[in-house]
Structures are given as structure tokens and as C-alpha cells.
Amino acid sequence: MLTVDGFQELLSQVRARFADLRVHTSRSTTLVLKDGRAEELSTGTYGGVAIRVLDRCWGFAYSSSTGRLEEMLGHAAKAAALGEGEVRLAEVRPGRFEGELRARRSPEDVSVEERLELLKRVHGVAEEHGRIASVTVSYHDATSEFRYVSTEGAEIRVTYPWVSLQVNVVAKESGELQMAQERAAGVAGLELLEEAERLAEVACERALRLLEARRAPSGVMKVVMDPRLTGVFVHEALGHAAEADHVLRGESVLEGMLGREIAAEEVSIYDDPTIEGSPGCYLYDAEGVRGRRRVLVERGVLKGYLHTRETAGAMGVEEGGNARAQGYTFPPLPRMSNTCMSPGDAELEELLEGAGRGVFLGGSRGGEVDTARGVFQFNAEEGYLIEGGELTRPVRDVSLSGETLEILRRIELVGRRVEMSPGYCGKDSQLVPVGDSAPAVLTVAHVGGAG
Amino acid sequence: MTPREALRRLERVGEGEVYVLESRRFRLEHTPRGLRGDAGCERGFGVRVLARGRLGFGYSTELGTAVERALSIAGCAAEAPMRFAVPERYPEVEVYDGEVEALGIEQAKELLLHAVEACREAGGTPTHASMSWATLRKEVHNTSGVEAVQRCTEVGVYVMSVADAASGMHFAYSRSLGRISFQEVGRRAGWLASASKKPERVPQGVRTAVLKPVAVAELMESVLLPAFSADNVLRGRSRLAGRMGERVFGESFTLYDDPTLPFGAGSCTHDDEGVGAKRKALVERGVLRGYLHSLKTAARAGESSTGNGFRSSHAAQPEIDATNLVVAGEGGAEEDGALVVHGLIGAHTCNPVTGDFSVETRNAFYDGTPVRKAIIAGNIYEVMGTASFGSDTEEVAGVVTPSMRVENISITG
Numbered sequence: 097m098l099t100v101d102g103f104q105e106l107l108s109q110v111r112a113r114f115a116d117l118r119v120h121t122s123r124s125t126t127l128v129l130k131d132g133r134a135e136e137l138s139t140g141t142y143g144g145v146a147i148r149v150l151d152r153c154w155g156f157a158y159s160s161s162t163g164r165l166e167e168m169l170g171h172a173a174k175a176a177a178l179g180e181g182e183v184r185l186a187e188v189r190p191g192r193f194e195g196e197l198r199a200r201r202s203p204e205d206v207s208v209e210e211r212l213e214l215l216k217r218v219h220g221v222a223e224e225h226g227r228i229a230s231v232t233v234s235y236h237d238a239t240s241e242f243r244y245v246s247t248e249g250a251e252i253r254v255t256y257p258w259v260s261l262q263v264n265v266v267a268k269e270s271g272e273l274q275m276a277q278e279r280a281a282g283v284a285g286l287e288l289l290e291e292a293e294r295l296a297e298v299a300c301e302r303a304l305r306l307l308e309a310r311r312a313p314s315g316v317m318k319v320v321m322d323p324r325l326t327g328v329f330v331h332e333a334l335g336h337a338a339e340a341d342h343v344l345r346g347e348s349v350l351e352g353m354l355g356r357e358i359a360a361e362e363v364s365i366y367d368d369p370t371i372e373g374s375p376g377c378y379l380y381d382a383e384g385v386r387g388r389r390r391v392l393v394e395r396g397v398l399k400g401y402l403h404t405r406e407t408a409g410a411m412g413v414e415e416g417g418n419a420r421a422q423g424y425t426f427p428p429l430p431r432m433s434n435t436c437m438s439p440g441d442a443e444l445e446e447l448l449e450g451a452g453r454g455v456f457l458g459g460s461r462g463g464e465v466d467t468a469r470g471v472f473q474f475n476a477e478e479g480y481l482i483e484g485g486e487l488t489r490p491v492r493d494v495s496l497s498g499e500t501l502e503i504l505r506r507i508e509l510v511g512r513r514v515e516m517s518p519g520y521c522g523k524d525s526q527l528v529p530v531g532d533s534a535p536a537v538l539t540v541a542h543v544g545g546a547g
Numbered sequence: 548m549t550p551r552e553a554l555r556r557l558e559r560v561g562e563g564e565v566y567v568l569e570s571r572r573f574r575l576e577h578t579p580r581g582l583r584g585d586a587g588c589e590r591g592f593g594v595r596v597l598a599r600g601r602l603g604f605g606y607s608t609e610l611g612t613a614v615e616r617a618l619s620i621a622g623c624a625a626e627a628p629m630r631f632a633v634p635e636r637y638p639e640v641e642v643y644d645g646e647v648e649a650l651g652i653e654q655a656k657e658l659l660l661h662a663v664e665a666c667r668e669a670g671g672t673p674t675h676a677s678m679s680w681a682t683l684r685k686e687v688h689n690t691s692g693v694e695a696v697q698r699c700t701e702v703g704v705y706v707m708s709v710a711d712a713a714s715g716m717h718f719a720y721s722r723s724l725g726r727i728s729f730q731e732v733g734r735r736a737g738w739l740a741s742a743s744k745k746p747e748r749v750p751q752g753v754r755t756a757v758l759k760p761v762a763v764a765e766l767m768e769s770v771l772l773p774a775f776s777a778d779n780v781l782r783g784r785s786r787l788a789g790r791m792g793e794r795v796f797g798e799s800f801t802l803y804d805d806p807t808l809p810f811g812a813g814s815c816t817h818d819d820e821g822v823g824a825k826r827k828a829l830v831e832r833g834v835l836r837g838y839l840h841s842l843k844t845a846a847r848a849g850e851s852s853t854g855n856g857f858r859s860s861h862a863a864q865p866e867i868d869a870t871n872l873v874v875a876g877e878g879g880a881e882e883d884g885a886l887v888v889h890g891l892i893g894a895h896t897c898n899p900v901t902g903d904f905s906v907e908t909r910n911a912f913y914d915g916t917p918v919r920k921a922i923i924a925g926n927i928y929e930v931m932g933t934a935s936f937g938s939d940t941e942e943v944a945g946v947v948t949p950s951m952r953v954e955n956i957s958i959t960g
Contacts (some may be wrong), residue, residue: 125620131782134625135843139616140606142862144589158587160608171573171586175652181581208623229783266784266900273786275900314924314959345578345674346709410580425572425587464893466909468674468707468714471920473907475896493898495905497922524677544905544922544959 103147103245106166110173112149114185116246118382119145120424124238124258125208129215131230132223137208144424147172153179156427186408186415190250191384197377199257199285203237206286211235214292215261221296222265227307228300229268236260237285242380250384256377257285258529260518263295267303274306274492276459276477281518281529283377302459306478309492312545318454318482319496319541320447323515325460325476327532330365331435331521332463333472333500338392338400339418339430339523340407342467349470349500350398358398359504362440365393367402367418369433375518375531376433383419383428390417393504402430422526429523434531440510447538449485450509455543456480456487457494462519470500494545503539511536548610550688553594556614558690560621561598564631565610566819567686568593568861574679575655577663584652591861600626602843606862628846631689632821640816640824641809644723647700648682655680658729662706665733670741671708671715673733678704680724687821695821701812703944704729706736713746713917715739715910716890717761720944723810739889739910746919749960753913755885756923757952760939764946765894766904767872770927773899775804775829775837776867777844784900786928787835795835796931799878802830804839805947806854806870813870813945820856820865827853841867874948876936886921886958887912902927918960925956 103117121143128136144160147169155176157168203211215233222231237259244252260281267274278295282288321329334350342348350358359365369378369387378387383405391399401411404419407430419428448456456479463474475495480487516533548556550565557563567590574585593606594613603621607613659678666673680702687695703720704727717735719727758766779785787795806815806824817823820842828836840848841856844867856865890909897904905924912918930953937950 130778133627134623135602135627136604136864137602137620137624138604138606138864139620140604140862141608141612141616142591142606143608153581154583156583156585156587158585158589160589160591164588168586168588171652172584175575175582175584175586178584178652178656179582183581208620212623266782268783273784273900275784275898314922314957341578344580346672347674347707347714425589427583427585461896461898462893463896464907466714466892468709469712471892471907473893473896473922475893475905493901493903493905495893495896495907495922495924497892497907497920499920542920542922542959544907544924544957 106169107247110149110169112151112176114150114247115148116244116383117145117147118424119243120240122238122240124236125203127212127215127235129219129233132219134212146424148427149173149176150183151176153181153183158424183406184409185405186413188385188405188415190246190248191252191380191386192250193380194253196255197257197283197379201286202257203259203286204239214289218263218292218296221293222263222300225300225304227267227269227304228265230266232264234262244380244384246384252380252384254379256283259284259286259288261289261292261295263299265299265303267307269307272307274303276302276306279518281375282373284373288373302478305490306492309478309490312455312479312491312494312543314543314545316540316542318451318538319543320451320454320456320482320536320538322458322536323513323534324517325457326437326534326537327517328460328463328474330437330534331432331530331532332465332474334365334392334504335432335435336465337467337470337500338402340401340403340411341430343401344407344410347468349467353398356398357396358501359393359396360507361396362510363393363396363504363507364438366391366436367433368436371434374434374516375529378433381417381419382421383416385415385417385419387417387433402432404428404430420528422528426526429526431523431528432521432530434533437534439512439514439535441512442509444511444536447509447511447536448482448487450538451482452485454482455491456482457496471497472500473497491545494543496541496543498541503541506540507537509538550686553610553614554688554690557596560618561596562631562690564595564687564689566593566858566861569684570681572679572681574677575652575659577659577676579674593858593861596621597629602627602629604864629843630846631691632693632842634692635823637695637816637823638807640807640814642697642699642722642814642816644700644810646724647680647702650680650724659704662704662729662733665730666706666708666737669734669737671710671737673706673708675707676705685819687819689821693821695817697816702727704732706733708736708740710740711744713740713743715743718944720812721810722812722814726810743910743917746917749886749913749918749921749958753886753958754956755952755954756956756958757880757882757885757887757950759887759889759950760941760943760948761890762888763874763948763951764943765891767946769894770897770899770902770904772869772872775839777838777840777848778867780838781844781847786902790835793835794833796830796833797933798833799876799935800830800833800931801875803828803873803875804869805873808871811871811942815870818854818856819858820852822852822854822856824854824870839867839869841865872946874936876949876951878935880935880937880950880952885952886918888923921958921960923956923958930956
């Protein structure tokens with residue numbers, strides 16, 4: 097592997113006013129149980145090196161082996177000399193750190209057979225339910241090392257654990273199919289999966305409920321979102337629009353809104369990579385900047401954006417800290433880590449009463465946003481009609497859409513119980529693990545059912 | 548260790564397969580804040596071993612490590628019927644373009660700037676444009692004697708733009724540089740944004756939509772394609788299970804999987820398991836004619852692989868995927884009285900098991916007037932019963948389709 101001295105020597109051959117190096121390596125195991133059969137088992141090692149050079153603009157080079165790195169660096173340096181543009185990096189104190197986030201129960205200390213036993217127990221719980229036609233249990237663990245070196249003198253080396261388990265079930269009755277899934281994931285070890293059987297229970301119950309559910313109504317109406325759905329909403333609608341690269345390109349409805357009221361007073365939202373064991377956890381970001389909690393919205397007022405050193409430099413603010421990259425083959429971008437909405441003090445009953453008539457929606461297969469227009473869509477797996485402040489008929493598969501700022505302003509009540517859900521966030525072809533943590537809320541949105 | 552040495556090692560316990568993926572990728576990004584150029588190369592190995600019917604998969608950038616990892620895990624797997632590919636004669640398909648391999652960063656910058664300029668001329672303010680190009684070499688070697696080598700190229704361009712509070716984006720992908728019109732991609736992104744300015748509400752009661760090719764492609768890939776995967780069919784996760792030969796869709800709908808299209812984004816001479824590429828009908832005039840198989844599902848069903856086992860990287864096992872989905876529909880796609888939809892937001896959240904979709908639209912128009920927002924919702928199997936198709940066929944990143952007119956869907960504006 098490349099040493100710091102080797103890095104300096106490589107760089108002496110190109111023109112750059114700043115350069116940094118990331119080395120990502122990981123060992124991982126993936127186990128998939130399809131309808132109880134362990135047919136898809138894999139294990140391996142993965143890794144490579146990424147170098148960024150900043151001359152007139154950025155050049156980025158990567159390789160899975162250090163041997164070809166020099167040639168790639170040559171191309172990147174050529175690109176870096178091509179540009180117009182005026183990149184200025186926010187100043188940071190170069191980090192120096194070596195350490196490890198430890199799993200309490202490392203998968204590497206547990207045999208593959210024993211890990212498979214866990215999957216089989218989860219499968220068993222799903223199988224006990226009648227009318228469940230197909231069950232997939234997928235498990236992944238990894239130990240990854242992240243190294244970072246820069247021409248400013250930063251030197252960082254951190255080892256992270258990772259574990260995830262997903263259950264996907266299909267229920268079937270008289271020719272009709274319904275699907276539901278549950279997932280647990282985080283920068284942690286097998287301790288995170290101590291209650292994995294519960295995931296199967298919850299997924300099966302939902303799939304079976306969906307068999308009974310009818311199509312949802314459509315129109316603009318009062319909506320109570322469960323914590324998971326609120327989490328997806330906060331991530332899609334607000335989080336992406338708060339990424340400073342979107343703001344700087346003129347692609348965000350939050351441009352020019354700093355210090356202004358953009359949401360109801362009950363709404364406070366922050367990004368926090370320091371939550372132990374969470375899916376979006378990191379100690380240092382992909383530019384070697386220490387991760388810390390960043391306030392985006394405080395009591396309805398927009399307080400900040402999510403930055404890399406470049407976007408922070410462009411806006412004249414102090415630092416980055418949200419630069420993330422999917423492995424070594426991509427350059428870092430401003431990204432969310434764990435997006436969190438602070439709880440309020442309402443009980444679920446109060447949210448339903450507040451709605452009077454509308455829909456309660458929960459679960460989600462994700463969403464997407466057009467940050468420039470501030471229009472988002474996200475899916476809810478299931479829900480209930482709310483009539484007279486109470487849950488009545490079950491409904492299924494519906495999407496919500498709306499304009500970010502309008503929905504944030506129309507949040508009337510915020511629940512007191514917060515839940516963290518894991519997910520993967522996509523941006524410019526890069527996927528990174530994230531967490532969404534939020535309470536239930538009462539708001540008004542466009543509901544698009546097929547009924 | 549060479550692939551041949553690896554196979555000899557694997558042969559001691561059973562059958563073996565070595566997959567090698569080598570890539571050189573380039574990317575150029577343009578934003579109002581400047582350019583960024585990327586260059587990278589990767590070489591990795593994916594090794595499968597079949598020992599007494601148990602399949603293990605190992606991967607690494609070192610072949611020896613990949614072999615050891617595969618051997619270490621195979622013993623834990625359940626027995627499953629599976630054989631690796633046998634040698635066959637592959638068709639000749641155009642998948643390599645020397646112009647892409649020879650493309651330099653300076654020349655790419657010019658092409659990308661053409662797209663950016665065309666966007667501006669069409670009335671959009673370009674916010675983000677990117678271009679990527681790559682040369683790949685894929686090898687499949689196995690103990691049955693397959694030695695398949697494929698060299699192919701990829702090129703793509705993407706432009707995003709805004710105009711007032713409206714936005715527009717467009718893209719194109721191909722295996723050949725000459726098949727991409729940078730001007731057209733930029734022009735379309737700019738036009739979509741500028742034509743979407745000053746939107747109004749969609750009139751109440753509209754229940755017909757015309758999905759333009761990009762929107763059709765998004766819907767087909769997210770909600771219809773999974774139903775043709777033999778893995779889903781065999782596991783009871785597809786509404787098409789047990790319906791071979793039946794009329795499942797409307798008569799005006801025909802669908803092929805065609806890897807032989809010259810320079811198509813999904814074209815290939817063979818799949819990532821070494822099975823030869825062939826064009827096959829999935830739906831003919833509404834009648835279900837085929838599913839997509841990899842070696843594993845084919846063995847389970849007692850059929851032959853259709854050559855649809857593809858890997859997303861050397862570290863991933865083969866999964867069933869389409870090559871180029873080709874829609875050959877008819878009946879017309881008149882835009883009168885319909886919401887005309889150029890793209891979708893959130894197509895990946897559709898329900899691939901039930902076929903239910905409920906998605907927000909991107910750049911929708913009614914009677915020529917842009918629409919502020921509209922969710923369209925329905926069920927693909929119901930909708931496809933009466934859908935009809937235009938003659939404006941476009942190649943949209945692995946889906947070749949004309950516009951599609953659908954009746955009786957829910958539109959909420």
C-alpha cells in the first residue's frame with residue numbers, strides 16, 4: 097500500500113496547490129437467505145486509493161492498485177489545469193488521529209455458520225405466519241479502514257464496523273400479492289441485531305395488513321406521518337436542498353434563505369454523524385474534517401447548510417464536515433449523515449385528533465426530490481384513513497408530494513417519540529448509508545392514491 | 548495467479564469460474580463554479596466455486612485472495628442445482644468504439660461545453676453538466692472450457708438546468724460516441740426548463756396521460772421489469788408467474804430484450820456468466836412469451852439461461868437484468884386531452900410486486916401549458932391493458948421506447 101512518503105513523491109510530479117489522498121479498504125461478508133435457502137453467500141476484500149489535486153480546478157484520480165495510480169494522476173492533473181473557476185477551501189486545522197470504532201460483538205469473531213443461524217431464526221419467525229409466500233433475509237457485515245493524508249499535514253486512520261440485516265416478505269391471498277420490508281443497519285456489530293426476529297414480525301404483520309387494505313384516496317389533505325415517513329420527508333425535502341453544492345449552483349429553494357423562517361416554529365432539524373452505532377456515523381469526513389452536529393433549522397429558522405471545504409470556502413463560512421464519498425472511486429460531495437428532527441410534545445392521539453379527517457401514513461420505500469423546484473415525492477407503504485380523529489379503514493401504497501417550504505410551514509403538531517431508520521441515499525451516482533431520525537408530525541400534503 | 552491456475556485450484560474441489568473486470572473511467576463535471584476531471588482504473592476478480600452443489604463467491608483485487616475467500620464460504624451454502632456456462636459461439640455485436648477509448652480530456656471538455664451552450668440557447672441556465680466515458684474489459688473463464696473476453700466502451704452525458712423556478716434535465720448513454728448528440732441533450736434540458744416556466748394547476752377530471760419516452764423508461768424499469776425476472780417468478784414474487792402464453796397486456800404492446808442492438812447502452816456479445824447474447828420476445832401483442840434467466844434460475848426451472856446474468860462490479864454476484872428493453876407498440880399517442888409527462892420523480896419507490904405506482908411528474912404539460920405539480924397513480928397491469936403507443940421511438944439508457952398513452956389513471960394536481 098502507498099505510504100505517506102510515496103504520496104509526497106507522486107505529488108511532486110504534478111502541479112497542485114492542494115492535494116489529498118484517501119485509502120479505503122474493507123473485508124466483508126454477505127449472506128442471503130431466499131425462502132430459507134442459503135444459496136447466495138459471498139465474502140471478499142475491496143479497496144483502493146483516491147487522490148485529489150487542486151490547481152486551477154479539481155482533478156481526481158483513483159485506482160484499485162497503486163501501480164496504475166501514477167498514470168491516472170497524470171490525467172487528473174491535466175484536468176486540474178484545464179479549468180476556469182475559483183476554488184477556495186475553507187481553512188481547517190489538519191486532523192491527526194488514529195483509532196477504531198469498536199463493535200461490541202464483532203461479526204469477525206463469530207463463524208459464518210453462527211451468523212447464518214441468526215438469519216434462519218429470522219426466516220423462521222416470518223415462516224410461522226400464514227399467507228406469507230416468500231421471504232428474503234439479507235445480511236451484510238464489513239470492517240473498513242479509512243486513511244486520509246493531505247498536503248496540509250493531516251494524517252487520519254480510522255477503522256469502522258458495519259452490519260445490516262433486511263427482511264423482505266411477500267404475502268399472498270387469492271392471487272393478490274403484497275410486499276413489506278424492514279431493516280436494521282449501523283456502524284456497529286452483531287449487538288445491533290439482537291432483536292432481529294422482531295423485524296420479521298413487523299414486516300409480516302404489515303404485508304398481511306396490506307392484503308386487507310384498499311387503495312388510498314387522493315387530493316390535498318391533512319396527513320399524519322409516522323416517524324419513519326417524517327424521516328424520509330426531512331431527508332428528501334429539506335436535507336437535499338440544504339446541501340451547499342445545490343445552493344451554490346442555484347439548484348435549491350433554500351438559496352438566500354439563511355436566517356429566515358422557512359418552517360413552523362415547532363420544527364428543528366440537525367445533521368449529526370456523531371450518533372454512536374447509527375447508519376450515518378463517522379469520526380472524520382472524506383476531507384479529514386471532524387464530524388460534528390450541525391444545526392440546519394432551529395425553531396423554524398434556517399441556520400445553515402451542509403458543507404464540504406470547497407462549498408464552505410465559497411460561502412465564507414468556517415468549515416466543512418459533511419464531505420462524503422462512496423468508496424475510493426468517487427470524489428467527496430456535501431452529503432447528509434444522520435438527519436434528525438427534534439421531538440415535540442404531542443401524543444399520537446393528539447396528532448390524530450388534530451387531523452380530524454385525513455390519512456395516517458407510515459413506512460416508506462424512499463423518495464426523490466427536485467431541489468431546484470423544491471418539489472418532492474416520497475412513498476408510504478401503508479396507512480389508515482382518519483375519520484373523526486380516529487384510525488378507521490386501512491389503505492395501501494400511496495405517495496405524498498408537495499412543495500418543501502409549504503409543507504414545512506404547515507406542520508401543526510410534532511410527536512414526542514423519535515425513531516431512527518437506516519437507508520441509502522443516492523446523489524450523482526454515489527450511494528452512502530444514512531440515518532433519518534424523526535417523530536410523527538401532522539401537516540397538509542398532496543396524497544396520490546389510485547382510489 | 549492466472550485465471551487458468553485459479554481454475555486448476557478450484558477443480559480440486561469441484562467446478563469453478565473466474566470473472567475479471569478491468570475498467571478505465573473518465574468523467575468531466577461542469578458547474579457554474581468550474582470544472583472537475585476524474586480519471587480512474589480498477590481491476591478486480593470475482594470467483595465462484597461449486598463444491599458438491601454448494602456455491603461460494605469470493606472477490607478481491609488479488610485473484611489468489613478471491614479464490615481462497617470463495618473456498619472458505621462455499622461449505623456453508625445450501626445445495627442448489629447450478630452449472631456454469633458451456634462454450635458456445637457468441638454473436639457479433641457492436642459494443643466497442645475506438646473513438647471513446649481515444650477520447651482525451653480536452654476534446655471531452657469541448658463536447659460538454661457544446662451541450663452547455665445548447666442548453667443556454669434553448670433558454671435554460673445550466674446548473675450541472677457531466678460527461679463520462681469508459682473502456683471495459685470483461686473476462687469469464689470456467690472449468691467447462693468457457694474463455695469469453697469482451698471489450699466494450701460506454702459514454703454518457705447529463706445536463707441539468709433551471710429557468711425561474713422551473714427545472715429541466717436530459718441525458719443520453721451509448722457505447723458509441725458518434726451516437727450521442729451533445730447539442731440535443733443540452734437543448735432538451737434547456738427547453739424543458741424554459742417551457743416549464745409559469746406553471747398552472749392541472750384541470751380537474753383529467754384521467755389520461757401521455758408518458759414521453761424518458762417517463763415510459765422510468766416506469767418500465769422500476770415496476771414492470773422485476774416481474775420478468777425468473778428469480779421473482781420462481782419465488783412467487785411476480786404477477787406474471789404461471790401465465791406464460793396468456794394475454795396479460797393489451798394487444799398493442801410488444802416487448803423484447805435485445806442485446807444485439809448496435810452500440811445500445813445494454814448491448815453485449817455475452818452476459819457476465821459467459822452465456823451468449825440473444826434477442827428474445829417477452830411480450831408479443833399482449834401475450835406473455837418469456838422470462839429473463841441467469842444460470843441459477845435456469846437450472847432451477849430446468850431451462851436454459853437467456854443470457855441475462857449481469858454483475859454490477861467484480862465484487863457482486865450475477866443478478867438478473869435486462870440488456871436493452873425494446874418496446875414495439877402501436878395505436879398512437881395523441882396528446883389531446885392528456886397530461887403530457889416528460890419524466891417522473893420517485894419511480895424507484897413504485898411497488899414492483901403489485902405493480903402499483905404513485906409518482907410525482909417532472910415537466911408535465913396540459914394543452915401546451917406547464918403544470919405546477921401532479922401525482923399520477925395506477926396499476927401497471929391495469930394501465931397496460933389499454934395503453935397505446937406513438938411512433939417517436941427514442942433510446943433512453945437501455946430502454947428503447949416511443950411515447951405511451953394511458954387511460955383511466957388517477958391524476959392529482
